[in-house]
Amino acid sequence: MEEPNAERMDYVRGKLAAAYEKGTSPASTLDRDPREVEAPQRYFSELLEEVNIQERLGGTMFLRYEDSLDLMRNKAIVQPGNGLLMGSPRPLLPLDLDGELHTKYRKLLDPLFAPRQINPLEERIRRMANELIDDFIEIGQVELYKGLCDPLPSRIFVAMMGLPESDRERFIAWKDRTIKPEEGDPVEMLAGIQAAGAEMAEYIGGVLDERSAASEVGDDLLSQLLHAEVEGERLTKQQVSDIVYLLMIAGLDTVTSALSLIFARLADVPELRQSLVDRPELIPNAVEELMRYEAPVASSSRLVTEDIEVGEVQLSEGSYVLASWQACNLDPEIFECPLDVDFERPNIRHTSFATGPHRCMGSHLARVEMRWALEEFHKRIPSYWITEGETPEFTYGGVRAATYLPISFSAVGQAG
Ligand code: HEM
Known part of the structure; x- marks a missing residue:
């Protein structure tokens, strides 16, 4: 398969280096309003009453649903260099591609994450959720981020990839160091991210060497990636590594982040939790509604490659733009009473998996992981609440999460 256009990658790199020199970056969280961190829904709802865009250190952030859709479909915006921002020495595939080459990669990759690939994993995923619940159900209390939200997606991922379970903790540490670095000086932060990224890339390279030397093609995702073809073309080992x-x-x-926010909300609002326990058939729509409301990936960022106008806003070449998924999901022109969490809300066209060509490739997997985890959890632990005297902690980097979630519960068959 063709490689990303080197000239364009240099252009993106140059702009990024300049942004860092100025003390900004497209993924900048440096100038986040404390009210946004505390209660993003209220903050963005109020902001939407006054303005359509917000200027940030990272660039111009679009808040309206329709404007953000137009922005993401505009051909004069490109990805801002996510590989570099996330510590990879190379572009991430397919995220750092644009245009036709991006479409070609998606054609090859989308089928690997389609429902017919993912749905057969149902029993296995439900079992994994139950094994984690087994570890704390007798105790009546758990810190749920570490107990379930963090380990479940990584167990599923390791199993799908055919990687050793014993390396799972290392993956978690690498991804935390690349996407949740200690906040501070942007240049130092980037150096830390790059060190973690280099370790991770080396590990992946080693596994791919072993897998491609194997005489038989396994049914795990790594083996499938090494043998996938589109229009008669295969991926190189390096490209599989970038994917x-x-x-x-x-x-x-x-x-992990989405699950933690969902459980935090349900533990905090007993009526919402009880409605899902009483009517588990609401869970699929509840997941959509909670994804709308929580929007764990708060925004997507892009680099503008020509002077353009979007939503009556002039954008100049070389500037950064963002679409705030959190704000779009609260746009009153699209969602009636956007601050209400309503599990029976019809036709929830939320933007939490983004919009446009880079729309999330793993959205089906994400959705079913959340549905099945909630169903299994509620079967055994229908009643839970934030532990008395404790306060959950929320972090808000590029991805928002409840990274400390102490809950107490009465399990089925236990006295409440
Ligand atoms: C609740 C969970 C998830 C959320 C909220 C989420 C959100 C997003 C968002 C907002 C984007 C767009 C990024 C951009 O515009 O720059 C994206 C892209 C992507 N996501 Fe997800 N995601 C989730 C789970 C997953 C999972 C489980 C996988 C795969 C195992 C995955 C794989 C990807 C890939 C490969 C892309 C890049 C697609 C492209 O560039 O064409 N995501 N996701």
């Missing part, structure tokens, strides 16, 4: 690097980052952290 796997992205999957480790995209597939491990996002579902």
